Amino acid sequence: MRAHTGTLVLGLGAFVAVAAVAGTAARGVVQPWYALVFGVVIAVGEAARVTQLGSRESAPLGAAGALAYALLPDVHGTVSRHGVLQVVAVVGVALLAGTLPHVVRGRAPDPEYVARRLLAAGFAATLFRPLYAAGGLDPVMARGWAYGTFLVLVVLLTALCDAVVVAMVRVGGPFCPALLAELRAFGAGPGGPAGIGTAVGATGMLIALSTGVLGLWAVPVFCLPSLLVLLSFRRCAAIGQVHRQTVDALSRLPEAAGCGSPGHANRVGELAHAVGVDLGLGEVELRELAYAARMHDIGQLALADPVPGGTTLDLPAAEQRRIARLGAEVIRESGVLDRVASIVAAQADPYRDESAAPPPPLASRIIKVANAYDDLLASTDDLGARREVFARLRADAGGAYDPRVVEALAQVLERAG
Structure with missing residues (x-):
């Protein structure tokens, strides 16, 4: 279904x-200077776009420029006459x-x-320009507050559409949690990336409104917030790169030392991330969950006698918690992953x-279930392995494991086939 939607x-x-x-070429570019100025802003913004700490690409300057062009009423008293098709054409050429x-630089564009971006610009222009x-x-523009409210409504509807x-x-989990996560990313909710959508929307409206007084000079002046x-x-991306390198290095240590089965950390990380998506965690929460899941076994490095196969599931509960806290101490020594360390420290605690x-x-509860599933599945060779594993997990649900997490894992695996 998601592939067809894509x-x-x-x-x-x-x-x-x-x-x-085609439509713009046939009719000619209306007010080409306006198109050129906004096209340059969008192109520069796209050229400078960055990848956030996850895989999300962001071009706040380009997005604000596209929104401003779609909502442009006039330039220093001269009414703007471009239509929806020209907005999409200018944005498309600037994106290219x-x-x-x-x-x-060898980075292929993401279709x-x-x-x-084209659909969002077209949607905003369709709501405003006709x-x-x-x-x-x-009548609305005659009342400043009403016009401002209308522009805010257009921006919010465009954000909702996107x-x-x-x-x-993009998301493999249920639609509603995924939609809530995207809206949280737009509006600076918990787990969202600092309200970038809100900043882009405000900047786009500000540019569109200020050009009526300042002319095209308003475009570079009010692009400064987006810059x-x-x-x-870019600073966050650099910090994120350090975090990823730290996680990569630490997550390999248990397997390299013979304290874990090959691929176990990555499998637990993938399962935990998928369950987190299913449960509607935000972008930042998902990233911290994935980091913690990949490093959940690092406490075994402090043991005098390695656990056979790295499987801690059958150890006494007190020993499991001790290993988890040892791992958290190692992670805290990195100096940059304190919240991840807190998740790892609580991963062995019962629900x-x-x-x-x-x-x-919740992140700790997710790791506990994902780790138990992978440990149990690795030690079961018959055809009913998955059924047996879930029978054991469900038997302990409500005590050792969070029932909601167990069922979310079952749904994730069922969708994956």
């Missing part, structure tokens, strides 16, 4: 791009120009990203016990 998005994006360029530096051209917004597309195409956001993203203590963090 193909549909790519096909729709290609159709819209071809139709927009901005992608060329990435191609030269889905390009299609989404109404503006027909004079339907004149979030729906991303949730349908600052871009610089902060519920007789002490009536609060359950460990």
Whole structure:
């Protein structure tokens, strides 16, 4: 289903791009200076786009420029007359120009990203430009607060449209948790990347409104906030690279020392991430979960006698918790992964016990289930292995394991076939 949706998005994006360029070429470019200025801003923004700590690409300057061009009412008193097709055509050509530096550096463009950007620009322009051209917004524009409210509504609907597309195409889990995660990423909710969508939307509206007073000079002036956001993203990306290198190095140590089965850490990491997606964790939470899952066995390095096969599942509960806390201490020594260390420290704690203590963090509960599943499956060779594993996990659900996590893992594996 998701593959078909992705193909549909790519096909729709290609159709819209071809139709927009052909229509604009046939009718001629209206107010070419406006198109050139905004096209340059979008192209520069795309050329400078960065990959965030996950795999999400972000071009705040380019996105703000595209939104501003779609919502542009006038430039220093001169009414803007470009239509929806020209907005999409300018954004498409600018995207292509901005992608060329990435191609030269050996980074192929992501067709889905390009299609989404075109569709988002076209969606915003469709909501605004026909109404503006027909004079339907004149009564609204006469009241400043009403016009501002209308622009905010257009931006929010555009963000919702893009979030729906991303949730349908990119995420392998249920649609609703994926959509909530995307909306959280837009609006700076828990686990979201610092409200980048909110900053882009505000900058786009500010540029569109200020050009009526300042003219095209407003474009470079009010692009400065997006440039600052871009610089902060680059710093975050550099920090994220250090984190990834640290995790890669630490996660290999248990297997290299003979304290784990080959591929166990990566398998647990993949399972944990998939379950986290299914349960609706945000982007930052998912990244920390994946890091912790890959390093969950590092505490075994401190043991005098290695655990046979690295399987800690059948060890006494107190010993499992001791190993988890030893691993957390090792991770804290890195100085950059304290939150990940806290997840690892609690991974061996039971979901519920007789002490009536609060359950460990959700990420720790996910790792506990994913680790148990991989350990149990590795020691079972018959054809009913998965059924037997889940029978044991479900028997301990509500005590050792979180029942919701166990069922989420079952759904993930069922979808994967």
